[in-house]
Amino acid sequence: xxxxxxxxxxxxxxxxxxxxxxxxxxxxxxxxxxxxxxxxxxxxxxxxxxxxxxxxxxxxxxxxxxxxxxxxxxxxxxxxxxxxxxxxxxxxxxxxxxxxxxxxxxxxxxxxxxxxxxxxxxxxxxxxxxxxxxxxxxxxxxxxxxxxxxxxxxxxxxxxxxxxxxxxxxxxxxxxxxxxxxxxxxxxxxx
Amino acid sequence: xxxxxxxxxxxxxxxxxxxxxxxxxxxxxxxxxxxxxxxxxxxxxxxxxxxxxxxxxxxxxxxxxxxxxxxxxxxxxxxxxxxxxxxxxxxxxxxxxxxxxxxxxxxxxxxxxxxxxxxxxxxxxxxxxxxxxxxxxxxxxxxxxxxxxxxxxxxxxxxxxxxxxxxxxxxxxxxxxxxxxxxxxxxxxxxxxxxxxxxxxxxx
Numbered sequence: 023x024x025x026x027x028x029x030x031x032x033x034x035x036x037x038x039x040x041x042x043x044x045x046x047x048x049x050x051x052x053x054x055x056x057x058x059x060x061x062x063x064x065x066x067x068x069x070x071x072x073x074x075x076x077x078x079x080x081x082x083x084x085x086x087x088x089x090x091x092x093x094x095x096x097x098x099x100x101x102x103x104x105x106x107x108x109x110x111x112x113x114x115x116x117x118x119x120x121x122x123x124x125x126x127x128x129x130x131x132x133x134x135x136x137x138x139x140x141x142x143x144x145x146x147x148x149x150x151x152x153x154x155x156x157x158x159x160x161x162x163x164x165x166x167x168x169x170x171x172x173x174x175x176x177x178x179x180x181x182x183x184x185x186x187x188x189x190x191x192x193x194x195x196x197x198x199x200x201x202x203x204x205x206x207x208x209x210x211x212x213x
Numbered sequence: 214x215x216x217x218x219x220x221x222x223x224x225x226x227x228x229x230x231x232x233x234x235x236x237x238x239x240x241x242x243x244x245x246x247x248x249x250x251x252x253x254x255x256x257x258x259x260x261x262x263x264x265x266x267x268x269x270x271x272x273x274x275x276x277x278x279x280x281x282x283x284x285x286x287x288x289x290x291x292x293x294x295x296x297x298x299x300x301x302x303x304x305x306x307x308x309x310x311x312x313x314x315x316x317x318x319x320x321x322x323x324x325x326x327x328x329x330x331x332x333x334x335x336x337x338x339x340x341x342x343x344x345x346x347x348x349x350x351x352x353x354x355x356x357x358x359x360x361x362x363x364x365x366x367x368x369x370x371x372x373x374x375x376x377x378x379x380x381x382x383x384x385x386x387x388x389x390x391x392x393x394x395x396x397x398x399x400x401x402x403x404x405x406x407x408x409x410x411x412x413x414x415x416x417x
Contacts, residue, residue, distance in 0.1 A: 042392040044246035048325060051241075091301070094319050095293040099286075134242045134323045141316040186407050190238055194400030201393040 033159030064165025227349030254362025258355025
């Protein structure tokens with residue numbers, strides 16, 4: 023049990039995908055302007071990561087044993103098409119959920135966090151369950167980073183910041199501070 | 214647009230004026246993740262350059278045969294093929310660097326810079342212009358990575374390309390080679406860019 027907990031906490035805070043692996047930075051800076059979009063983006067990410075983890079495990083176990091050089095190509099294609107499929111199913115069965123996640127799903131399919139998860143999972147030889155826990159941890163971590171970032175940006179937008187630093191430069195420096203704070207979690211476990 | 218597109222202008226624009234990292238803020242993940250030393254930044258930049266030139270060349274050569282509705286998938290397939298090739302070449306020739314960069318070589322596939330150039334340039338322009346554009350953008354990307362990597366290595370390890378720069382009593386800013394240093398360096402460089410642009414605008 024503690025093994026799964028370790029994977030989860032490690033992916034969520036200690037090795038946070040955004041703040042310490044720099045994965046998924048485009049949405050991190052792109053949609054963190056408002057709190058509610060950030061939260062939805064985070065949940066959409068969590069959702070796609072779960073599907074990805076399952077697909078990657080399936081491909082690794084049943085297909086890629088015979089053709090490892092096709093890994094990258096098959097990952098991208100299978101993940102993109104399964105997300106599309108799930109998107110269609112959600113649209114039919116649960117319009118409310120679709121409205122909440124809808125526009126973000128196609129955007130994040132080719133996001134580096136998604137492919138990164140599939141690759142890390144492969145490199146570390148995770149089993150299906152370990153992979154899923156890893157995906158949830160990563161998704162929670164991404165959501166956490168996005169929501170914190172959005173909260174800070176909303177506050178900062180109301181402050182009197184010099185014009186020169188407004189925009190991208192300021193966002194990077196805020197992200198740097200957050201990343202510094204998340205480094206503090208490194209002492210959480212001793213392993 | 215009547216402006217004549219020439220080989221030189223396409224080649225030069227990516228290096229500075231439309232620099233993919235500092236001006237367009239694209240391809241951030243690799244730009245920050247692997248640039249904890251100058252050598253890693255350079256390797257990553259050159260790998261991206263190779264993938265970009267290869268796929269731009271192929272996409273623009275095939276641009277009349279790629280059906281519009283599935284073009285993005287075709288682009289990704291082409292890019293992924295080149296990335297796989299670069300991955301294997303690096304693993305065979307420079308195993309140390311390949312190990313250091315790890316999964317980030319594979320992640321070149323999802324670098325938005327590459328897909329962006331295919332969509333907005335290579336799929337609409339003749340092959341030699343596309344090669345110039347790809348070489349310029351790839352060069353600009355490499356330049357940016359070398360700059361970030363250089364700053365982080367000098368401050369974080371007190372050396373450049375592994376050669377120590379300072380005397381023994383220099384205490385390296387370890388944080389610069391860790392993740393926060395990437396964000397800080399990038400923010401600082403963007404700030405300097407904004408400052409220079411603002412100054413130039415005021416003068417004219």
